[in-house]
Amino acid sequence: MVTSNDAGLSVPDWPTSFGSLYKIPKLVGGVKFEHTHRMIGQGAGLLTIILAWWTWVVEKRRWMRILGLAALGTVIAQGVLGGLTVLFFLPPPVSSAHAALAQTFFCIAVAMALFTGRRWVEEQPRVEFDQRRPSLFTLTLLSIFVLYVQLILGAMFRHHGLSWWPHVVHAVLVSFVLAWTAVRALTVYPQIEAVRRPAVLMLSLVIAQLCLGFTAFLTRISWGRDAVQPELPMVLATVAHVAVGALLLATTVILAIQVWRHVPVAFEETLPEAQRDPSAA
Ligand code: HEM
Ligand code: HEM
Numbered sequence: 001m002v003t004s005n006d007a008g009l010s011v012p013d014w015p016t017s018f019g020s021l022y023k024i025p026k027l028v029g030g031v032k033f034e035h036t037h038r039m040i041g042q043g044a045g046l047l048t049i050i051l052a053w054w055t056w057v058v059e060k061r062r063w064m065r066i067l068g069l070a071a072l073g074t075v076i077a078q079g080v081l082g083g084l085t086v087l088f089f090l091p092p093p094v095s096s097a098h099a100a101l102a103q104t105f106f107c108i109a110v111a112m113a114l115f116t117g118r119r120w121v122e123e124q125p126r127v128e129f130d131q132r133r134p135s136l137f138t139l140t141l142l143s144i145f146v147l148y149v150q151l152i153l154g155a156m157f158r159h160h161g162l163s164w165w166p167h168v169v170h171a172v173l174v175s176f177v178l179a180w181t182a183v184r185a186l187t188v189y190p191q192i193e194a195v196r197r198p199a200v201l202m203l204s205l206v207i208a209q210l211c212l213g214f215t216a217f218l219t220r221i222s223w224g225r226d227a228v229q230p231e232l233p234m235v236l237a238t239v240a241h242v243a244v245g246a247l248l249l250a251t252t253v254i255l256a257i258q259v260w261r262h263v264p265v266a267f268e269e270t271l272p273e274a275q276r277d278p279s280a281a
Contacts, residue, residue, distance in 0.1 A: 007033040014083040048075040074105040092161025099155040129266035139181040140256035198255035205248040212241040
């Protein structure tokens, strides 16, 4: 809402807001979005401090305690990037880094929810080794990678640092890689629910995201080019496109984690010549 409403510099100072660390300014015009965004950011930061501390105290899995700290580090860096983009008048690389780190933080939080869920903790995973190449796990990692590139290209356009076409052209590659991944998951492992569900969701979200992308394009670039101020259809379309983009990335991360758990990659063992069984020759 801050970016789509062009409200990024409505509050010109940081870490204070109009000179105060705690007073809530009059929430008018762009200040409504920018200051509310800071307050929600602070709330998210506070919750993350509790989350990291609680995880550190009660969690037995060491890597989960580290993940809690990673969430905390990410949210702190996110706040600092938010502040820096204000202090330097919204440079595209800093605003885009703020946009990309936001989704990284979201993915860490979602992964922590998955790892602490009852299913994850109680379930005995049914494991099937994946013999295919590229493996499904490789495909999920590739999906995450192309989604990040798409996120950065979209953010650079949204923050006036790049033209729109690299993002739109790259969307073709994203659609191809994600469709390949989903079709592989759904045709080879339809019986594994933990893999099937995120794969179906990912495919549905890609389709929705493409439709929203075209709507964002129409309202921002075709119709909204000469608009004197942000118009409601453009705000709704772009905000929905950014939000579904975040859901899509998080769903793909969950799919990758579930594939890693349920369908690990099978490695062929190659023994040195001397150790081979002579009777097999
Ligand atoms: C948990 C903390 C935070 C999260 C998760 C977060 C997330 C986000 C997201 C997702 C956007 C939209 C990016 C886009 O549209 O491309 C954004 C924009 C923005 N955020 Fe934050 N933010 C946080 C904290 C802060 C803080 C503390 C500030 C302090 C000033 C801040 C300032 C801004 C500004 C100015 C923009 C608009 C940038 C522009 O229009 O170029 N954010 N934030
Ligand atoms: C599956 C494919 C796609 C994904 C994952 C995706 C994702 C994103 C994300 C995450 C952003 C915002 C980045 C940020 O600042 O936080 C964005 C911006 C944008 N995307 Fe996409 N996108 C996709 C396809 C498309 C397509 C096909 C179009 C147009 C035909 C499109 C048009 C746009 C536009 C116009 C913006 C900027 C919105 C604005 O200016 O406020 N996207 N995209």
